[in-house]
Amino acid sequence: MKKWLQIIACTLFACMMTAGSALAKDKIVVGFSQIGAESAWRVANTDSIVSEAKSRPHIELKFSDAQQKQENQIKAIRSFISQGVDVIAFSPVVETGWEPVLKEAKRAKIPVILSDRAVDVQDDTLWVTFMGSDFVEEGRRAGNWLMENYDRLKNPDKSSDVVNVVELQGTVGSAPAIDRKDGFAEVTKGSAFKIIKSQSGDFTRAKGKEVMEAFLKSEGKKIDVLYAHNDDMALGAIQAIEEYGLNPGKDIIIVSIDAVRGAFEAMVEGKINCTVECSPLLGPQLFDAVEDLMAGKELPKRIVTNEGVFPAETAAETLPTRKY
Numbered sequence: 277m278k279k280w281l282q283i284i285a286c287t288l289f290a291c292m293m294t295a296g297s298a299l300a301k302d303k304i305v306v307g308f309s310q311i312g313a314e315s316a317w318r319v320a321n322t323d324s325i326v327s328e329a330k331s332r333p334h335i336e337l338k339f340s341d342a343q344q345k346q347e348n349q350i351k352a353i354r355s356f357i358s359q360g361v362d363v364i365a366f367s368p369v370v371e372t373g374w375e376p377v378l379k380e381a382k383r384a385k386i387p388v389i390l391s392d393r394a395v396d397v398q399d400d401t402l403w404v405t406f407m408g409s410d411f412v413e414e415g416r417r418a419g420n421w422l423m424e425n426y427d428r429l430k431n432p433d434k435s436s437d438v439v440n441v442v443e444l445q446g447t448v449g450s451a452p453a454i455d456r457k458d459g460f461a462e463v464t465k466g467s468a469f470k471i472i473k474s475q476s477g478d479f480t481r482a483k484g485k486e487v488m489e490a491f492l493k494s495e496g497k498k499i500d501v502l503y504a505h506n507d508d509m510a511l512g513a514i515q516a517i518e519e520y521g522l523n524p525g526k527d528i529i530i531v532s533i534d535a536v537r538g539a540f541e542a543m544v545e546g547k548i549n550c551t552v553e554c555s556p557l558l559g560p561q562l563f564d565a566v567e568d569l570m571a572g573k574e575l576p577k578r579i580v581t582n583e584g585v586f587p588a589e590t591a592a593e594t595l596p597t598r599k600y
């Protein structure tokens with residue numbers, strides 16, 4: 277090749293490379309570590325995040341599923357750090373044990389967004405913002421609904437002296453399990469509603485069924501109410517209640533949290549009495565925050581999701597409008 281042709285070819289190549297890297301820089305790379313797929317809620321949360329990322333051409337999402345293990349989430353975050361992503365977001369499976377890895381992200385100057393669940397760390401500069409539900413408030417809403425509606429449903433004409441409640445808790449050490457327990461206990465304190473059994477069903481349908489079977493074995497017909505920290509566990513428990521020969525929603529009043537489609541279907545059949553909403557549709561909020569952050573805007577430390585309470589009486593009308 278002639279010398280001048282070589283020069284033109286090299287210049288063209290250099291220009292293409294520069295344009296390529298400029299284009300690459302236009303992309304915001306986000307590493308997201310998801311807990312797993314333990315519930316219908318979680319599946320809807322993943323869909324919301326993945327589909328929202330796809331709809332924004334300048335976002336590149338690196339998604340990692342931790343299969344319910346904190347160690348996998350820590351590995352994923354370390355790998356995002358070594359890949360030099362622009363932002364790390366994650367939904368922490370449990371509250372504690374995050375300091376070391378969050379410090380590593382801070383040293384690498386990668387901002388961290390908490391999505392859905394909070395962490396328990398001393399230094400709150402280790403994360404930029406926490407977006408998601410107020411889990412304590414959800415527990416309060418479940419307790420308040422129960423206290424306002426139990427007599428009407430189970431004990432018309434009188435007021436109950438003692439109401440025996442069994443509680444299916446979420447994953448041990450997780451923010452929603454801790455907070456939903458606290459919120460419910462706060463509003464029912466000193467009332468007729470007493471928790472006689474409480475155990476984790478790990479937010480899954482299978483575990484919910486298994487633990488409810490054990491509750492029924494030890495307490496039997498003494499159980500008046502089931503308070504489940506999520507709908508999946510309530511749906512599993514319904515199977516256990518029916519197999520035991522009792523009517524869910526009538527013999528045992530059921531209040532749970534999430535407001536997933538399956539809970540609405542169960543409410544239409546009269547098997548769940550109320551579900552408190554916890555929205556998993558956090559994708560748009562998450563990527564708005566990522567873009568604001570990259571544009572140099574300051575984010576609020578806490579972004580709370582707006583949510584409602586759905587008693588069974590509203591289920592048939594609301595079911596067709598549910599998005600998850």
Ligand code: AHR
Binds near residue numbers: 393452506508
């Ligand atoms: O963190 C939100 C909780 O996690 C949902 O209530 C539950 O269904 C999920 O697995």
